[in-house]
Amino acid sequence: MRSNRRRQEPFxxxxDTLIALGASLVAALIVFxxxxxxxxxxxxxxxLSFGGIMLFLTAATYRLGRKGQAGRVMAGIMAGVCVLVSGVLFLARDQLNFSTHNHPRPAASASAAER
Incomplete structure (x- = not known):
């Protein structure tokens, strides 16, 4: 009897590293x-939110891809991207401002009201 297992492609x-790098950057953009x-x-x-979500995704990638060397490379690159981007976001935390700006009225209507 033949088993239903697929033959694993060689590494x-x-x-595989270029594909893993591209996929990791796309994953980092989506996670951001x-x-x-x-x-x-x-x-x-x-x-913290980026690092937490990306860490979860990296662990899932390692868990699902641990059978082959390509999966380990993918998880390793994702871990590197996670650390690198989290570090950049940590260093830039003072420049990031996501709060809403409560203006009494929009600038366009204010300039129209002055005419």
Missing amino acids: RPVG CLAVPVAVAYRIPVF
């Missing part, structure tokens, strides 16, 4: 788009 170092509203809604720093 291609350059190709999720982390900003979470940080604003719960009033926590962006680097």
Whole structure:
């Protein structure tokens, strides 16, 4: 009897690493788009919300991809992106301002009212 297992493809170092790097950057962009509203809604720093979500995603990637070397490379690059972007967000925390600006009236209507 033949088993239903698929043959695992061999690890291609350059190709698999480039794919993992691209996928990790796309994942980081999507996580950043999720982390900003979470940080604003719960009033926590962006680097904490980004780091938490990205850490969860990295752990899930490691868990699902641990059978092959390509999965470990993907998880390792995602962990590196997580640390790097969280560090950049930590260093830039004073320049990030996500609060709303409560103006008495919009600038366009204020300039129209003055005419």
